[in-house]
Amino acid sequence: MKKLKYVGKNAVRIDGLAKITGAAEYTDDIEFGPKLLFVGVLESPYAHALIKNIDTSEAEKVPGVRAVISGKDFPEKFGLYLKDNSIFPIDRVRYVGEQVAAVIATTQEIADNAVKLIKVDYEPLPVLQSPLDAIKPDAVLIHPDLGSYEVVPWLYPQPGTNIAHVRKIRKGNVDKAFKEADFVLEDWYHVPHVVHAPLETHISVSLFTLDGRLTMWNSTQSPHTQRNIIAHSLKIPHKDVRVIASFVGGGFGGKAGINMEVIGAVAAMKVPGHPVKVRWTRKQEFENTSQRQELYAHIKMGVKKDGTITALEHKLYWDVGASAEYGSNVVNATGFSATGPYRIPNVSIDSYAIYTNRPPCGAYRGFGYSEFHFGLESHIDRMAKMLKMDPVEFRKKNAISRKDKVAYGVEMNPTGIQECIDKVAEAIEWGKEDKSPDPNKIRAKGFASAWKAPAMPPNESSAAFIKFSEDGSINILVSGMELGQGFMTAMAKIAAEELSLPLEKIRVELPDTDRNPYEWQTVASHVTWSCGNAVRRAAIDARNQILETVSRAYHIDKSNLYLEDGQVKSYTDSEFKLPFENFVINGIEMPDGTYRGGPIMGKGMFMPEFSSAKVNPETGQGGHPNVHYTTGAGAVEIEIDKETGRIKVLKAAEAFDAGKAINPDLVKDQIVGGFVQGLGTALWEEVKFDKNGRILNPNFTDYKIPTALDVPPVMIPIIVEVPQPDGPFGARGIAEHTMIPVMPAVANAVENALGVRIKSVPLTPEKILNALKEKEEK
Amino acid sequence: MKREINFTLNGDPVSIEVRPNEKLLDVLRDHLGVKSPKHGCGRGECGACSVLLNGKSIRSCITLAVEVDGQEIVTLEGLEKNGLTDLQKSFLKHNAFQCGFCAPGFTISATELLNNNPHPDENEIREAISGNLCRCTGYKNIVGAILDVAKKK
């Protein structure tokens, strides 16, 4: 392979200057002028109730109120995979905080005050808050019309129950394997709801004009998907819906797909000519966006004395909340992958998406993998203990390798998991004991492995344009989203490499669905791979156009030309140097005064044409639902205060196989940031509900995300590179993965420190002390 | 009832009519076009809306605009009036931020720290920025960037 000049080298992020100077514009920073109107939303006080009547007459009378809207105005359903979500519910509310009606007014204050005048008669229904209750045959139905909803062909809602989808995997014969196993262990694990908590709350500004055009400025990871859902649900031609995405103040999956933006869209349609702003408060961000699914997992695993895992039965009961429009795919994706990164011949997986009366759940960094890895990787440590085997050795022995078959029968892609495990073990000094100088404190280490595949429909796709300007600089038009992960920098470097163009000459533009080409969504840690492939192809296309033009004008064979540092050069004539700016717009002048060429504009697109969601619903076999897996490992060293039960993480290390790190520094930053987000869920984060389904901690006072004082002083990010054959320069995604090992690694460290196994997160001091007490009493 | 307030904003005198129940953050953003302080929580819990009031960092989302009558307010826009500060340059070099939404708040807190204590150690830095939440970075590069400035000066 030719020597790379940009890819794999470090550079400061290309959006860095915009962000440190405050020049980066977020949606709420855009000025919309004096015609701007504001939306106040009436939220359901009940977790489950029938709506008997909505009286908006008093609110409508308030001076400054332009319109009041509710389900009777916009009865449409919407959703990404399963259309079970309402713009406004018509006949029943399904969670506390659900939007019931909205007021559009000249100020936010007027809107919010008028909301209080809307009268709704409710008839309360029984509230379901646990998936284990909701799955019972006699449970009240949260979606009695489940059978009538539009759904993609690869999800299987079960009408007449609260099951929105079930993904089954059957491979080999687990019953036989359990009988033949030397050790079998089964247990339950629990992971509660958590929230994304991006620093920027959801915001949407919409403008509908009488020419039939709807323009939206959204804080989003999914501009084209939002356009598609809005156009489809509201029956507006796609060409007339325009979604413009500004910089996003954190997404983490929470701004994937669509949620509150639908309110903005319909509100705008009520007041043509006025931009309409809906901005969530922090409380609404907790109550009415998506959360991470709660999971109750039951794991049964069988091993042979030599340490070979022979069987796994994994039952996953997911609380997807009141809507599964997006969360059903989390359930689906994890169903396919709940073996973790291990070679297991006999597998049975049932992954259930279960409705409850909690806020809708959806994509969250890790897409369900963090949740099931908590149980699985805890279980792996416990099996190793039964075998009296070192847990790192046990993982290495069973780790999946290239060409092993995954649970649904497809061959595993090239993977650096062994190297990841080794490097993490080395970094954390696995096996070396460390004592605290404080007699109240005890230290120990914990380990976990991880894998994750992008969860996508088989026909997801990305596209890119590269436009040259007079000075030889380029603008890359894509609709992948810079969420902070370094997308822009990665795309710039991929184009830089193919065009041999310095980074200073490259801009990557934020999405605008009118002008930028299609991107499915910025989710699944797949844009470096998918959109990167599109950009690479666009760059190659532009390069070909350049070579073609120069070849035609100078009669040099294309194969003798190459690009270097923004110039076209020739292998055969070392004197020949043609800077891009000489011709990329205006062409090349011929002796007769005519010109050759014209504006260079590359285009590229990518779709993984080998992917297929067509599988046997009973076994999960027969298709190719996932494009590839990224693997890795993580470990922590913790210190526990035996008196208070508090855990401090002293040191952390994580390694992921990025295939090829386009910008290594930014890959490492993803590892560190993801580790800390994972640490939050391991130690502190949990959405707490009262018995009526109301959130008790919808604020940062009582929902604690890590601060600069709570993160480990030492965090060691490690990059492993086993190239992905179909990735741009071999790259694959790692951004979400970095969260996955943290919860089980900390729980494993706790067991190594204290000899107690805690099977639910967060690992609060109280749980630690209670477990210690139980142990003493035994 | 509206009342006129006069204060210095990034070195320039400002005179504006506000209602007593308007918050400084909203007045800065919506009426004065100063967009660097961000709305993160609106309850004083995240630090995204930080500005300097007479040189001290405060949370503009829980400050009434009337309270700053006669005072001096500096935002990120004011700090960089004469070009990038050393702190900003260091933030840039360290790729300190990801989504960037928290960046103005951290810049205010770190500027205050370095003004009071030009050579803070890592612990002092962590204490000083612990009221600013960042969901993306894990704080490593933010701390590293400030430490770099602290060592150089």
Add this chain to the structure above:
Amino acid sequence: MKEFDYYKPLTLKEATALYDRYGASSKLLLGGTDLVVLMSDGVVNPDVVIDLKGIEELKRLELKDGFLHIGARTTFSELIESSVVKEKFPIIWEASRFIASVGIRNKATLVGNICSAVPSADSAPALLVRDAVVVAASEEGNREIPISEFFVGPRKTVLKKGEIVTEIKVPEIKNKFGGSYIKLGRYSGEDLAQVGVATLAVEGNKYSVAFCAVAPVPVRATEVEEFLKGKEITDELLNEAKPIALKAISPISDVRASKEYRMRMSGVVFARSMKTSVLRLEGNGPEYGDRLV
């Protein structure tokens, strides 16, 4: 936030007159870090807000006549920056450092913290063990209230209609002493206390103990003080003392901690604080401000 009228009196006299006139329909504003949040949430909806930050005489922080006078306008940051506070009133200094974070401490005041009278008020245990006195002014004149009598319930104080707290007076201790305030929160970052304990050890084996966040009001644990009086602090003694100390408190379960955890931690933190105070008295304890949980 509901509309209100805003006054910024320049003298205490003006302020007491206004406060007397508007009574319960008005609220006093100092740092606003509590009040403005309550008003935004619609929990408190005054018709009138009286901002005390224009009153020069409330801007006081000085050691005079054997007392530290902390004027109502004194912020926690000003307390932290004061060398007198750090040297002579180190528990107050330490407690101030554990309050919220810089951006709050720059505006929040100690008097405001006390007047909010939340059970978790971090500054209260330090003031309790230092026998602070609350000075309140009204149209009727001045009144001094021992801090131990000041709190009567969650968000309730003994203040009468029209009374404005002008300062807190904290007596100097002439003897050698060591003290400590330990705050247990859910993590090291900004948090409300799950348990807060201040202790004071004065030469001659005299001790004071106070708690916050584990009773309806911040409380002094006098019974255990009596028990410890005259004794040398040892681990055994502290084990005996713990249940006596815990008699002073009555924690509840909430979203921050369970009753049981608070109870258990009150004992742990009490012992840790007491040991720290004794070590500091002896001159070899950890630095004031170090995190001990």
